[in-house]
Amino acid sequence: MGHVHGHHEPLLQAKYPPQAALVVSVLLVVCALLVRRRFGTTTTLSTAREQLLSKLPSPPRRLPIIGHLHLIGSLPHVSLRDLAARHGRHGLMLLHLGAVPTLVVSSPSAAQAVLRTQDHIFASRAYSPATDILFYGSTGIAFSPYGQHWRQVKKIVTTHLLTNKKVRSYRHAREHEVMFEAGTDTSFIVLEYAMAHLMQTPCLMNKLQTEVRSTIPKGKEIVTEDELNSLAYLKAVIKETLRLHMPAPLLLPHLSMADCNIEGYTIPSGTRAIVNSWALARDPSYWENANEFMPERFMEGGSAAAMDNKGNDFQYLPFGAGRRMCPGINFASSTIEVMLVNLVYHFNWELPVELSKKGIDMTELFGVTVRRMEKLLLVPIAPQD
Numbered sequence: 560m561g562h563v564h565g566h567h568e569p570l571l572q573a574k575y576p577p578q579a580a581l582v583v584s585v586l587l588v589v590c591a592l593l594v595r596r597r598f599g600t601t602t603t604l605s606t607a608r609e610q611l612l613s614k615l616p617s618p619p620r621r622l623p624i625i626g627h628l629h630l631i632g633s634l635p636h637v638s639l640r641d642l643a644a645r646h647g648r649h650g651l652m653l654l655h656l657g658a659v660p661t662l663v664v665s666s667p668s669a670a671q672a673v674l675r676t677q678d679h680i681f682a683s684r685a686y687s688p689a690t691d692i693l694f695y696g697s698t699g700i701a702f703s704p705y706g707q708h709w710r711q712v713k714k715i716v717t718t719h720l721l722t723n724k725k726v727r728s729y730r731h732a733r734e735h736e737v738m739f740e741a742g743t744d745t746s747f748i749v750l751e752y753a754m755a756h757l758m759q760t761p762c763l764m765n766k767l768q769t770e771v772r773s774t775i776p777k778g779k780e781i782v783t784e785d786e787l788n789s790l791a792y793l794k795a796v797i798k799e800t801l802r803l804h805m806p807a808p809l810l811l812p813h814l815s816m817a818d819c820n821i822e823g824y825t826i827p828s829g830t831r832a833i834v835n836s837w838a839l840a841r842d843p844s845y846w847e848n849a850n851e852f853m854p855e856r857f858m859e860g861g862s863a864a865a866m867d868n869k870g871n872d873f874q875y876l877p878f879g880a881g882r883r884m885c886p887g888i889n890f891a892s893s894t895i896e897v898m899l900v901n902l903v904y905h906f907n908w909e910l911p912v913e914l915s916k917k918g919i920d921m922t923e924l925f926g927v928t929v930r931r932m933e934k935l936l937l938v939p940i941a942p943q944d
Contacts, residue, residue: 608827612660615653615824618646626655634925636808639663640838649822659685661812662821662832667845667873670834670880672821673813674873678881681813685831701811705882717886745806748930749895752804753796754902755919755935756852758910763854764903767792771904772942782900784893790900795857797895801868801877803852806928808837810879836876845874868892906939 621627632638643652643665650666664670673681683705684690690702703709757764770792775782787793813832818825826832843849847862856863866872869888870880878885885891902908910919914936924932 608829611818611825611827612653612830615651615662615826616646616648617653617655618642621655624657626657626659628656630654631656634923634929636835636837636925636929639809639833639835640665640841643835643838649824651822651824660830662826662830664832664834665838666842667839669822670836670839670876671873673832673834674870674876674879674881677815677819677821680815680817680819681832682882683814683816684883685812685814704814705816713886744928746891746894746898748806748928749797749800749804750898750902751931751935753800753895753899754908754937755921755931756800756803757796757903758908758935758937759919760852763796763852764908767796768903768907771900775900775904779904782897782904784897787893787896787900790896791858792854793896793900795854795861797892797899798857798863798866798868799852799854802840802846802875803850804929805837805840805877806930808835808929810834810836810876811883813883834876834879836879839874839876842874905941907942909938909940911936911938 618627618630620630622629630638630642639652639654642654643650643663646652647663647665650664650669652663652665654661654663664673684702686704687702703712757767770790771782774789775786810833813834815826815828815830815832817828820826840846841849847853847856855861857866858864863875866875868875868877870876870878870884873880878888878891909915919935920931920933922932923929
C-alpha cells in the first residue's frame with residue numbers, strides 16, 4: 560500500500576485554529592499560578608505549625624516515616640512515662656507517631672490545663688479509620704468529633720440513661736445479674752486486679768471481710784447497693800485498684816481545635832493530646848509508696864482521703880475529666896462495688912496449690928484495655944458460721 564509523501568502541518572495547526580495555542584499557553588500559566596498559590600499557602604501554614612511544634616521537648620531519635628514509634632514498647636503507658644521522664648519538660652513531650660504529632664501529658668498541672676483550663680479547645684477527637692469502622696462512623700459519645708451531634712448524644716446519655724437517679728433505677732437488674740455484668744471488659748479487669756491484690760496481702764482481705772461481714776447481717780442472699788454507703792474500706796480498695804490499674808491507662812486522644820497555650824508552649828490547632836493518667840497516678844512526687852497497694856491512703860486521715868474519681872484531682876483520673884470525661888462513672892462504680900462486696904461476703908478465697916507456690920503474676924498485657932496476662936484462678940470456700 561502506497562504512502563503519501565509531502566509536507567505535513569503540525570497537529571495543532573491541522574486540527575485547531577492558530578489562536579488555540581495561545582489559549583492553551585495562558586491556561587497552563589494560570590494553572591501553574593493557582594497550584595503555586597495553593598501549595599505555597601499550605602507550605603507556609605505547615606512551616607508555621609512545625610515551628611511551633613519544634614519548640615516542644617521531644618526525644619531525639621526520630622526516624623523517617625515511623626517517627627518515634629520505635630521508642631514505644633509493648634506497654635505504651637510505661638514507655639511514655641519513661642520517655643517523658645527523660646525528655647519531657649513541665650509534664651509535656653511531643654512525639655511523632657508516624658506522621659501524626661502527638662502531645663503527651665504527664666503531670667497534673669499540664670493535665671489540668673488540657674482537661675479543664677483549655678477544655679473547650681481540646682474537646683474534639685481526631686479522625687480514625689478504625690473507630691469509623693468499629694463505632695458506626697465515630698458517631699458514639701466516646702469517639703464523635705466535638706459538635707452539635709456529640710452534644711445531642713451526650714445530653715441523651717447523661718440526662719436519660721446515666722444520671723444518679725437512672726443508675727439507681729437499674730439497681731434490681733444490676734444486683735441480680737451481677738456476675739453477668741462482671742464479664743464486661745472494664746468491670747472484670749478492675750474486679751480481677753482487686754482480688755489479685757487482696758490475695759497477695761491476706762491482712763487486707765481479712766480487713767475488708769471483717770468490715771463487710773460485721774456490717775451486713777448474716778444469711779443475706781445478696782448484698783444490695785443500699786448497704787454500700789457504710790463500707791468505707793470497700794470503696795477505698797476499689798479506688799486504690801483504679802489508681803494502680805486503670806483499664807484505660809491512656810485517656811482517649813483529644814484534638815485541639817485552635818491554637819492555645821499550655822505550660823508556656825503554644826500548641827497549634829489540630830494537635831493530638833494524650834493524657835497518661837497511669838503515669839499521674841503512680842508519680843512518687845504526689846503519691847507515697849506510689850507502686851504499693853495501700854487502700855488506707857483513701858481512708859479518713861489518709862493522704863488521699865479527700866480525693867474522688869470525678870475528675871477534680873488531676874493526679875487521679877481513672878475516668879478522665881472535663882467535657883469528654885467518661886459518662887458511665889456512676890454506673891461503673893456501682894457495678895464494681897456490688898460485685899466485689901458479694902464475692903468477699905459470701906466466700907473465703909484460696910489460691911490453687913500450683914499458684915500458691917509460684918505466686919500471682921501481675922504482668923500486664925496491653926490491648927484495647929490493659930489486663931493481667933494470666934487469668935486469676937481462685938478457690939471459693941464457704942465461710943464457717
